[in-house]
Amino acid sequence: MAEPAELTAEDLSEWSTVITPARGWFDLRLAQVWEYRDLIYLFFRRDFVASYKQTILGPFWFFAQPVMTTLVFWVIFGRIGKIVTKGVPQFLFFMAGIILWNFFSSCLIRTATTFTANSGLFGKVYFPRLTVPLSVVLTNLATFGFQFVMFLAFFAVAWWLGVPVHPNWRLIILPVLLLEMAALAIGVGCIVAALTVRYRDFAVIIQFGVQLWMYASCVVFPLALIEPKTRIWFILNPMVPIIESFRYAFIGYGVIQLWELVLSMGITLVLFFGGIVMFSRVERTHLDSI
Amino acid sequence: MAAIIRVENLSKRYRLGVINRRMLYEDLQSRWARWRGQPDPNARIGERAATAHGELWALKDINFEVHQGEVLGVIGHNGSGKSTLLKILSQITAPTTGRALIKGNVASLLEVGTGFHPELTGRDNVFLNGVILGMRREDVARNFDEIVAFSGVESFIDTPVKRYSSGMRVRLAFAVAAHLDPEILIIDEVLAVGDQSFQQKCLGKISEVARGGRTVLFVSHNAAAVENLCSRGIVLEHGQMIFSGTQTEAIQFYSKREDRIEIADLAERKDRSGTGEVRVTGMHFRDAKGEALSTAFAGQMLEIHIDFKNLSGQSFPNLVATLHVRTHFDAPVFVQQNRLTGDSFGALPEHGTLVCRLPRLPLPASVYRLGITLTSESRGGKVLDSLRHATDLPVETGDFFGTGNLPAVQSGVCLVDAEWRLESETAVARAGLS
Structure with a gap:
């Protein structure tokens, strides 16, 4: 089959859109994602408005879910399992882990199912597909906002009752922690989304994989319980330094080191860019393999 | 006149049933073997022949140009590659070889009401749908009153779309699409939905867009619509462009071609x-x-x-x-x-x-x-x-x-029997008297 001649730079400036079989690995067209920022906002609005329509208790579920999970964890891991939280009030310990994990896991799963959940829409109209994961992060950020306020309320009550908590200057890194979690969820989610297009196995793996990952992420136990020998394996999981740093900032006690947090950020960055590259590789062909 | 769309040697191949043939494990094994320069342990004997068999060229070596202000009709029966062509030009899927060059912003309407969410109100859906189709939020806001007036659902604009009748939904969706105002408009089968008067309204809007100097690519089964709206036509068959000319020539070519289709033994038809x-x-x-x-x-x-x-x-x-x-x-x-x-x-x-x-x-x-x-x-x-x-x-x-x-x-398309007569005033009057 004859191939058309190479385009010169002059040609490229003349045509506003050039449609070719393959794009370069790093031709990510992020500027276009920015152009579609209105769409990110409207997807966010749609998901937020639609998620609790036709439920009786509506936004109440934002709060009920983490409180109930915290209670269950408290009873099972705190009382029955007797996990020692090293001076940290158990209820706050579990709740902090749960709201962070909720944010992360929900971003991750919804990003990972981007192509399968939106194939109808993607088959009919073009827009940068990355707008979907970005709007997912916004939606979950809003949910997290509510849950975080709830956490602050519990925290304030505990403080007022004289429970030994020591919020400290480290609280200033909270926005960075959130950003890192979002980047990690998008990165891993995009990798899984790209793999799912070819291997449907990953759609199943992600569902229970996220659950297993939680048990390796210091949600139900503190890093301080881990032996020094195996500690490095936990540190390689970027969620461990994030959750531990969050608790450290609020409670004033923790064993996490700064370099461990920096390492997790490095790992996150690699996964984030790797994920976006893989995602934009498949976004133009994923419909062919349904 | 300058070309505004140029399609060069465009081809698209689908692999039939090959994509999910393998497990991840086998793929990794094959890659590992290739990387070490060893033969692929998972290759089938006669793999080449097997894949050639499992391929479908939905488009093969398509070349054409569309000039500023032209309305190009794409004709062909189901499976001829029309939709694939539009999907590539709309950037929904990538070509396998060749390329397409486009000047200006494209709006493609492959469906009416893409992305409508039943729980959202008509107002919210107008914004969502408009932005999905490539408008900015302020563009939608500027045209909002006009869109709503065009759709005729003013009084329900703050009602969730799930309570709309399907006709109202389609009218609202088309009203959004009608206000897109792109330089290039790509339309597929949109006219297949809705009642007769709605279809007329769509066709009217499309010809208005075309008269305004915009470039339109139009795919339809409706030969009459192609004939009325388009200035040029191309005919696709089995992924190949078999004719290109004026719209009337293209339709004539297409209908002659259709008539020649051999009606095989009905029992064997697939x-x-x-x-x-x-x-x-x-x-x-x-x-x-x-x-x-x-x-x-x-x-x-x-x-x-x-x-x-x-x-x-x-x-x-x-x-x-x-x-x-x-x-x-x-x-x-x-x-x-x-x-x-x-x-x-x-x-x-x-x-x-x-x-x-x-x-x-x-x-x-x-x-x-x-x-x-x-x-x-x-x-x-x-x-x-x-x-x-x-x-x-x-x-x-x-x-x-x-x-x-x-x-x-x-x-006309049918013959109807009837009787004609004259009823004169006097005859009527006489009938009334008696």
């Missing part, structure tokens, strides 16, 4: 749907004397014989046979069905023939397409066998009215 428990194995025509016809004449008694085979061992006492008659442009002319006439077939034998007798064939000279569908009413209307274009019925000029006169062929 383009059918249904459970297959009962199968149509042949269709032929007979006149009043029971003699086989290859061509019918307008006005004559015609019997359409539908041979079938009943492979299920069941008797299907409530079999419904529906006969669709369409023009060679695929526009419906009429439908006949044994339920309409109140006839029933009784228990179905293992094989036999269903006969539909038309006492006076009401069709002017042309070639018509016959479609046949067999459904079982006792099974909730389940389709047993259906062929959309089972065979052609060629009709020659005949003495329908018994006067030797016939209307001009283009003046």
